[in-house]
Amino acid sequence: MEAATIQEQCAAMTKIQKLAALLIILGPDSAAQLLKNLNQEELEAVSSEMTLLTYISQEMQQEILAEFTEVAVTASTAVTGGPAFAKNALEKSIGAAKASDILRRVSTPTVPEMQSLLELEPAELYTLLKQEQPQTIALIISYLTPDKSSQLLAMLTPSAREQIVERLATMGPTPVEVLERIVKVLNSRKSPKPVRSLGRTGGLKSAAAVLNMLDRNLSQSLLLGLERHNPQLGQEIRQKMFTFEDLALLGPAALQRVMRDVDMRDLAVALKTASVKVRNCALAALSKRAAGTVNEELAMLGPLKRREIEAAQARILQIARQLEGGGEIDLNNLRDFYRNELLV
Numbered sequence: 529m530e531a532a533t534i535q536e537q538c539a540a541m542t543k544i545q546k547l548a549a550l551l552i553i554l555g556p557d558s559a560a561q562l563l564k565n566l567n568q569e570e571l572e573a574v575s576s577e578m579t580l581l582t583y584i585s586q587e588m589q590q591e592i593l594a595e596f597t598e599v600a601v602t603a604s605t606a607v608t609g610g611p612a613f614a615k616n617a618l619e620k621s622i623g624a625a626k627a628s629d630i631l632r633r634v635s636t637p638t639v640p641e642m643q644s645l646l647e648l649e650p651a652e653l654y655t656l657l658k659q660e661q662p663q664t665i666a667l668i669i670s671y672l673t674p675d676k677s678s679q680l681l682a683m684l685t686p687s688a689r690e691q692i693v694e695r696l697a698t699m700g701p702t703p704v705e706v707l708e709r710i711v712k713v714l715n716s717r718k719s720p721k722p723v724r725s726l727g728r729t730g731g732l733k734s735a736a737a738v739l740n741m742l743d744r745n746l747s748q749s750l751l752l753g754l755e756r757h758n759p760q761l762g763q764e765i766r767q768k769m770f771t772f773e774d775l776a777l778l779g780p781a782a783l784q785r786v787m788r789d790v791d792m793r794d795l796a797v798a799l800k801t802a803s804v805k806v807r808n809c810a811l812a813a814l815s816k817r818a819a820g821t822v823n824e825e826l827a828m829l830g831p832l833k834r835r836e837i838e839a840a841q842a843r844i845l846q847i848a849r850q851l852e853g854g855g856e857i858d859l860n861n862l863r864d865f866y867r868n869e870l871l872v
Contacts, residue, residue, distance in 0.1 A: 773803060795810065797837055
């Protein structure tokens with residue numbers, strides 16, 4: 529590609545696009561440090577552009593770096609951006625929960641009329657939605673942050689909560705026409721302005737995120753009620769509420785208690801694809817001898833199927849849930865972590 533063409537392309541880029549390109553060139557660690565200095569609006573704008581810049585050629589790297597540094601800099605290789613890069617950089621900068629929330633918003637174009645609904649306080653949303661069908665409430669909740677969703681759910685009756693969470697967990701893509709009619713009716717109670725919006729899905733992760741934000745007793749009561757008439761769905765949501773990566777968030781004493789009941793072979797298999805943080809926390813909760821045994825097992829493990837690793841992780845998580853059920857450990861601090869991540 530001719531240099532003039534690259535220069536023209538670079539000249540046509542906005543400042544936000546150029547900044548997004550620079551962050552991709554610098555890599556996730558350096559990008560994370562720069563992202564910490566941006567406000568929420570800037571974060572969302574840059575994150576959106578990073579997800580769209582999936583490939584930056586060597587020539588474009590040189591042009592971007594030259595513009596930012598005012599000197600010609602030679603880039604050694606082409607680099608890739610895209611959603612994975614944006615997710616990695618944001619998680620390093622502001623944590624997994626806030627990163628997920630930002631990427632969820634920038635992945636779907638926002639609509640001012642829908643945004644006016646989402647900016648309502650939970651009590652206002654309750655007044656607006658309390659007479660609506662569970663499916664309608666679930667649809668609106670799928671747009672809210674887990675924190676606001678949990679506050680809204682807490683105001684509803686137990687039977688309504690169960691129906692809403694069930695519909696949220698099983699929600700598929702909503703046709704634009706259907707969503708348009710629903711939002712138009714809701715907005716008509718506040719404003720006569722017409723509404724245009726886009727579809728959204730709920731799913732197990734959305735339902736689990738909402739329940740993670742609820743008071744522990746309320747969350748457990750809701751799940752038990754749901755499991756009575758839909759056992760499979762209840763168990764699937766429960767599994768999403770506490771993941772293997774969440775083990776790193778347990779206190780040392782609680783993690784040590786979990787490790788006492790874990791088979792060392794299972795632990796080695798489970799750690800095969802785990803993050804460095806989870807691996808270090810798990811090994812630190814063991815005796816030096818046990819940690820050495822697990823490291824030896826890890827070194828000897830060959831290629832494993834994903835289902836083998838997930839099965840081992842599931843067995844360890846089941847131990848944690850059983851210990852919580854028996855009152856030996858408390859997973860409530862995880863809800864505090866998620867709440868703080870979303871409110872910071």
